Amino acid sequence: METLAILSLAVMGWGWHVAMRVRELAMEEARLTCASQQVQWLDESVELRSMGLERDAEGRLGVRRMYGFRYLEGGDRIREGAVLLHGLRVQMVMLDRGQDFS
Numbered sequence: 001m002e003t004l005a006i007l008s009l010a011v012m013g014w015g016w017h018v019a020m021r022v023r024e025l026a027m028e029e030a031r032l033t034c035a036s037q038q039v040q041w042l043d044e045s046v047e048l049r050s051m052g053l054e055r056d057a058e059g060r061l062g063v064r065r066m067y068g069f070r071y072l073e074g075g076d077r078i079r080e081g082a083v084l085l086h087g088l089r090v091q092m093v094m095l096d097r098g099q100d101f102s
Contacts, residue, residue: 018088021088022063022065022085022087022088023046023048023067025083025085025088025090026046026065026067026069026083026085026090027044027045027046027067029083029090029093030046030067030069030081030083030093031044033081033083033093033095034071034081037071037095039071039072039073039079040071040072041069041070041071042069042070042071042072042078043069043070045069046067046068046069046083047067047068047069048065048066048067049066049067049068049082050064050065050066051063051064051065051066052064054086056086056087056089062086062087063086063087064084064085064086065084065085066082066083066084066085067082067083067085068080068081068082069081069082069083071095079095079096080096081093081094081095081096082094
């Protein structure tokens with residue numbers, strides 16, 4: 001029984017570690033994108049908008065996550081952006097230019 005409890009805690013810890021690493025990647029990508037587009041990244045944070053299983057271009061099954069963020073464009077317009085990741089790989093960054101983020 002103790003072995004099962006320890007194993008469960010280890011799996012939960014590993015899952016939490018991976019989730020935090022993916023979030024850090026999304027934050028870094030949002031920061032770099034905002035800097036390159038010369039817009040101000042608001043709150044300096046991202047929020048998980050969706051998560052699910054998906055196959056990548058090579059057919060590998062992995063977790064697909066979309067993180068949203070907000071930025072200020074033109075000094076007065078608050079816009080939305082999103083970072084799409086598959087596993088630990090950034091697939092794309094989208095800025096609010098009329099795209100649908102769903």
